[in-house]
Amino acid sequence: MKEGRPRSFYVLAIFFAAYVLFLYGPMIAIYVLSFQGPQGGLTFPMNGVSTFWIAKLFQGTGIVDLGAAFRRSLLLGIIVMIVTVVLSVAAGMAFRRKFKAQSILFYSAIASLIVPSIITSLGISLEFRIIDDLIKAHWNENFETSMGLLTSGLGAHLTWTLPFGLLIMFAIFNRFDPRLEEAARDLGATPWQTFRHVVLPIILPSVIGIGLFGFTLSWDELARSSQAIGAVNTLPLDLQGLTTTVTNPDIYALGTVISAVSFTVITLALGTIHMLNKRQAAKGSDAGKGLV
Amino acid sequence: MPEEVLQQASPGLIPGSGSARVAKVTRLSPSFISWLQAGPMMLVFLAFFLIPLMFVVIVSFWDYNEYQLLPAFSGRGYTDTFEGCIAQLPELCTIAKTYLKTLKLCFLVWAITLFIGFWVAYFLAFHVKSKTWQMGLSLLCTIPFWTSNVIRMIAWIPLLGRNGLVNSGLVKTGLINHPLEWLLFSEFSVVLALVHLFTFFMVVPIFNSMVRIDKSLIEAAYDAGATGFQTLVNVIIPLAKPGIVIGSIFVITIVMGDFITIGVMGGQQIAAAGKIIETRVNALQFPAAAANAVILLAITFLIITMMSRIVDIKKEL
Numbered sequence: 125m126k127e128g129r130p131r132s133f134y135v136l137a138i139f140f141a142a143y144v145l146f147l148y149g150p151m152i153a154i155y156v157l158s159f160q161g162p163q164g165g166l167t168f169p170m171n172g173v174s175t176f177w178i179a180k181l182f183q184g185t186g187i188v189d190l191g192a193a194f195r196r197s198l199l200l201g202i203i204v205m206i207v208t209v210v211l212s213v214a215a216g217m218a219f220r221r222k223f224k225a226q227s228i229l230f231y232s233a234i235a236s237l238i239v240p241s242i243i244t245s246l247g248i249s250l251e252f253r254i255i256d257d258l259i260k261a262h263w264n265e266n267f268e269t270s271m272g273l274l275t276s277g278l279g280a281h282l283t284w285t286l287p288f289g290l291l292i293m294f295a296i297f298n299r300f301d302p303r304l305e306e307a308a309r310d311l312g313a314t315p316w317q318t319f320r321h322v323v324l325p326i327i328l329p330s331v332i333g334i335g336l337f338g339f340t341l342s343w344d345e346l347a348r349s350s351q352a353i354g355a356v357n358t359l360p361l362d363l364q365g366l367t368t369t370v371t372n373p374d375i376y377a378l379g380t381v382i383s384a385v386s387f388t389v390i391t392l393a394l395g396t397i398h399m400l401n402k403r404q405a406a407k408g409s410d411a412g413k414g415l416v
Numbered sequence: 417m418p419e420e421v422l423q424q425a426s427p428g429l430i431p432g433s434g435s436a437r438v439a440k441v442t443r444l445s446p447s448f449i450s451w452l453q454a455g456p457m458m459l460v461f462l463a464f465f466l467i468p469l470m471f472v473v474i475v476s477f478w479d480y481n482e483y484q485l486l487p488a489f490s491g492r493g494y495t496d497t498f499e500g501c502i503a504q505l506p507e508l509c510t511i512a513k514t515y516l517k518t519l520k521l522c523f524l525v526w527a528i529t530l531f532i533g534f535w536v537a538y539f540l541a542f543h544v545k546s547k548t549w550q551m552g553l554s555l556l557c558t559i560p561f562w563t564s565n566v567i568r569m570i571a572w573i574p575l576l577g578r579n580g581l582v583n584s585g586l587v588k589t590g591l592i593n594h595p596l597e598w599l600l601f602s603e604f605s606v607v608l609a610l611v612h613l614f615t616f617f618m619v620v621p622i623f624n625s626m627v628r629i630d631k632s633l634i635e636a637a638y639d640a641g642a643t644g645f646q647t648l649v650n651v652i653i654p655l656a657k658p659g660i661v662i663g664s665i666f667v668i669t670i671v672m673g674d675f676i677t678i679g680v681m682g683g684q685q686i687a688a689a690g691k692i693i694e695t696r697v698n699a700l701q702f703p704a705a706a707a708n709a710v711i712l713l714a715i716t717f718l719i720i721t722m723m724s725r726i727v728d729i730k731k732e733l
Contacts, residue, residue, distance in 0.1 A: 129543075132644065136539040140553070143536050146612065147560050150571035153581075157574055167574045168581055215457040223450035225458065232461040238665060239469070240673020240716060242690045243709045247468025250475050250702060253485070279464030286457055340562035346676055351697055363566050367680050376574075379567040386563045394555070 155383070158376035166373060177377035190362075190378065197359040198385075200273055200281065201343040207278075208285040208338030209331060216293025217319075230290075237287040241347030244283055248352040252276045271354035280352040281342045288341065289334045296330045326404070329397040336393035340386055472713075476706035485702055493707030497692075511692070515715070518689040521603065521678070522671045525610045529667050530660065532611070533618025537659070538652075540619075541626035542634075554623070561616045569609050569680045576600040576608075601683030609681040614670055618663035625659030626652070661726050668723075672716050689715075 153168075161172025181190050219226065236244070252271040259267045270276075304326070308318040324331075346360045353361065359382055366375045444452075479490035501509035508516070536557065544550045560568065575581045576599040583595035598604055629652065637647040653660075675690030689712050696705035 130644075133543045136535060136543055139535055140539045143532060143615075144556060147557070150575055150612070151560065151563070151568060153574050154567065154571045165579075167577055167579050168584075211457045211460065214453040218450045218453035221446065221450065223447055223454065225454070229454055229458050229461070232458070232465060236461055236465045238669040238716075238720065239465075240669060240690060240712060242673050242675055242693050243472060243713055244465060244468060246693060246697060246702075246705055246709050247470075247472045248464055249697075250471040250706065251468045253702075254471065257485075276464075279460065282460050283465045286460060290457070336562065344562075344564040344566075346566060347674075350676075350694070360564055360566055363564070363570075364676065364680065367566070367570055368684060375570060379564070379570060382564050383567055390559060390562050 151383070154376045155380050157373055158380040160373045160376075166376075177373045178381065180374055181377050181381060190359075190381075193357055193359045193362050194381075196273055196356060197343060200277060200358065201339045203274065203278060204281045204285055204342035205335050205338035207282060208289045209335045211282075211286060212289025212293050212334050213327075213331060215290055216297060217323075219290075219294065220297055233287040233290050236283045241284070242350070245280060245348045245351040248276050248280050248348075252352075269354065271352070273353060273356055273358075275354075277349060277353040277358075280348040281345055284345060284348055285338045285341045288337045292330060292334050292337070296327050300326070329400045329404075332393055332397050332400070336390065339389055343382075343386060343389070469713075472706045472709050475703055476710045478703045478706075480701055480703045484700075490703070493701075493703035493705075496701075496704050497707050497711070510687075511711075514687045514692060515689055517687060518672060521607060521610070521688065522668055524607050525614070525671050526664060526667050528607070528611045529615045529618045530664065532615050533622055533663060534656075534660070536615070536619050537623035537626055537656075540623055541629075557616060557619055565613055565676070566680065568613055569677060572605060572609060572612075572681070573600065576605055601681070601685065603682070603686065605681045606678050606686060609677050610671055610674065613677065614667050617666035617670065621662040621666070622656055622659035625656040629655045657726065661723050665720055665723055668719055669716050672719070673712060 156170070157166075157168070158177055159173050159175060160170060160177060161174045162176040163171050165171065215229065219230075249271070252269070252275070256267065256269050256271070259270070300323075304322055305318050308322045313321070344360055345358070346364060349358055349361060357365070359378075363375070363378055363382065366378070475485065476493050477489055477491065479486040479488050479492055497511055498509065501512060540550060540553055540557075544553060573580070577583070578595045578597070578600070580599070582599060583592075586592045587595060633651055633655075634647055637651050642650070673690045675688060675694045678686050678688045678691060679694075689708070693705050693708045693712070696702075696708060
């Protein structure tokens with residue numbers, strides 16, 4: 125092949141750069157606009173620079189009770205993250221050997237990923253309504269509802285995060301060397317010890333990746349929450365509600381605050397993954413160090 | 417291999433593995449372990465996906481009045497949905513018009529995301545040689561996916577609004593006299609936002625297919641005298657087809673069921689398949705909402721089966 129870069133490289137490099145600009149440009153615009161001055165409006169130019177709108181959010185004088193929605197979303201996100209990591213790793217291990225219902229689980233996960241969210245959300249809401257009706261009819265007339273953040277809401281989010289978790293586990297075990305486990309077993313490790321001291325440290329960076337997906341997908345989830353969350357709102361739902369009514373930059377301020385949480389989590393996760401990978405590269409092999 | 421696995425999980429089961437047989441701890445059978453490992457996830461899908469889907473189908477055949485569900489068989493959810501479809505012929509009824517519009521949006525978004533996704537993935541897979549750069553640039557494309565969709569939608573408002581950057585720029589340069597009204601809260605902004613949000617779902621699977629292509633095949637094509645275009649059409653596209661199909665399935669199903677982007681970016685004025693369901697739910701007409709969900713599900717399923725004829729999804733993951 126020719127040395128040097130072909131002309132198509134430069135054409136596509138410009139195309140790629142334009143795509144990245146298209147991805148990030150608008151987001152950056154609203155981060156900037158959320159620092160509008162107190163008199164500023166919804167568009168450029170900036171009318172002074174201040175933290176007025178962000179401060180206003182935290183004073184709770186805005187339209188939404190940001191604090192409560194923030195705590196609810198955070199709680200739900202963390203629970204979804206933990207459940208997603210544990211169930212995905214467990215199921216990922218199960219898929220390494222054949223078992224009955226393997227393809228049922230696989231196709232359920234794929235279907236859960238691609239069936240339109242509004243249908244899943246409607247289904248969960250119907251399910252809980254019917255459960256409520258049954259409880260009211262047979263046990264307790266004064267029963268309010270079983271729908272809520274940590275029942276139907278949690279379930280709705282899991283139908284969205286678990287398929288991603290499972291697919292990442294497939295990717296991990298596709299390039300996992302089973303000889304490492306055999307070696308551990310030959311040295312007398314129990315199955316649990318093999319998992320704890322051999323498998324888990326190797327897959328840990330990717331497991332953190334699953335956690336990252338679990339949290340961020342839940343933190344920003346909207347379509348599935350819309351019908352299934354019950355009486356309370358999560359942060360994205362509040363934000364969506366604001367899009368039709370708001371005429372000043374506090375919507376951008378809220379957007380910036382939500383994104384700040386996302387970016388903190390992304391940075392933490394990627395940083396940890398990077399650190400673990402480095403450690404693995406440095407300490408993972410004792411090749412060439414002689415007999416211990 | 418199966419015996420080996422069996423041995424690993426439960427040494428006591430295989431006759432002849434003497435030392436294991438004396439082990440005091442009774443080991444669990446491998447299929448039981450599999451159930452323990454996969455069971456919880458299966459239960460979540462059962463409780464929050466499969467049973468709810470079943471309820472959608474059941475409730476779509478229930479009756480309803482202004483404020484509650486009536487658990488008695490009725491086709492009213494469907495007859496209300498298709499109201500006027502025969503009487504108004506040859507005029508199209510509301511539901512048919514809505515689905516045509518949804519399909520049109522879907523096709524536009526699909527075509528644009530495929531074009532952008534293909535070339536972005538091509539650039540990453542074939543032109544970026546260093547693994548570190550490949551990782552870094554893929555990450556750059558992935559990070560927005562981890563941030564909020566609604567924020568990425570409202571991010572267009574300061575750019576496309578009546579007094580937004582685009583309009584004021586165009587007016588200043590004298591290209592137009594009055595701000596363009598169709599930039600925001602229009603089909604244009606809906607398509608733009610959907611492309612903005614979901615090209616990611618095209619890039620990832622196509623990129624995955626492309627990095628698996630053996631580079632020597634491309635060199636062979638080059639040595640055999642193929643032009644760059646011939647290599648693209650006869651080697652790369654056929655081998656990237658699984659990724660293209662998977663990406664297309666993602667994008668098409670997302671757009672078919674979307675009601676949030678269409679709502680926010682269409683100024684709540686554009687009807688779409690997903691929007692009907694939302695409207696019916698808000699009116700507490702659950703059987704009608706469920707009937708619409710069943711119709712949407714059937715159409716989505718039809719599209720997926722047609723596409724998965726082209727490629728075996730399970731083999732590709």
